[in-house]
Amino acid sequence: MATKSRAVTVRRDDTPTTQRQPARGYSWPPFEKGSTLSVGNFGAVRHGAYSDRIITEKADHIRGLLLSSYPYLADETFSEAVVRYCRAEARAVLLHDYVMEKAETKGVEAVKPYLWSEVRGADALAQKCNSDCGLDPAGHAKIARDLGMAANIRGQQASIQIGSLQEQGRRLYELRGSNGK
Secondary structure, three states, X not given: OOOOOOOOXXXXXXXXXXXXXXXXXXXXXXXXXXXXXXXXXXXXXXXXXXXXXHHHHHHHHHHHHHHHHXXXXXXXXXXXXXXXXXXXXXXXXXXXXHHHHHHHHHOHHHOOHHHHHHHHHHHHHHHHHHHXXXXXXXXXXXXXXXXXXXXXXXXXXXXXXXXXXXXXXXXXXXXXXXXXX
16 A cells, blocks of 8 residues: 655755744834724725724814804704714715725726625715705705704793793782782
């Protein structure tokens, strides 16, 4: 019965790969603050859509543009919706720009299918948040209606309070008049 012999591979220094060698002593400096190197894939950040720092930077820029165009969104009532919209829009823009640039330079086939799905999901979320902030016609009409209703309710409450105060004043006047006789 014949036995198979295994070919022994050797390293450049002619030592067999089956022999252990001491560690080579490589070391790298620690990542600096603000580094865009990615530990997970050993390369640079590709698009930033999964980086909280990059999304926050882009969202801050979008927030500045948004508040200059729609000053009513600076109201405290809209603060959470504005933050949500800016982050969603920032992520959508980062993904969209990356996919379009990659498709333009390397062809559509080079864009992985999951990225198309990510872009579609990010755009849908940004659109929903867009509507919540009143940046599309339907959302704007809803907010205008709700703000109008709120103002109307405040006006009704004010008139109720005025009527109540007038009634109390009338009773006090009557009490004063009956005690003063």
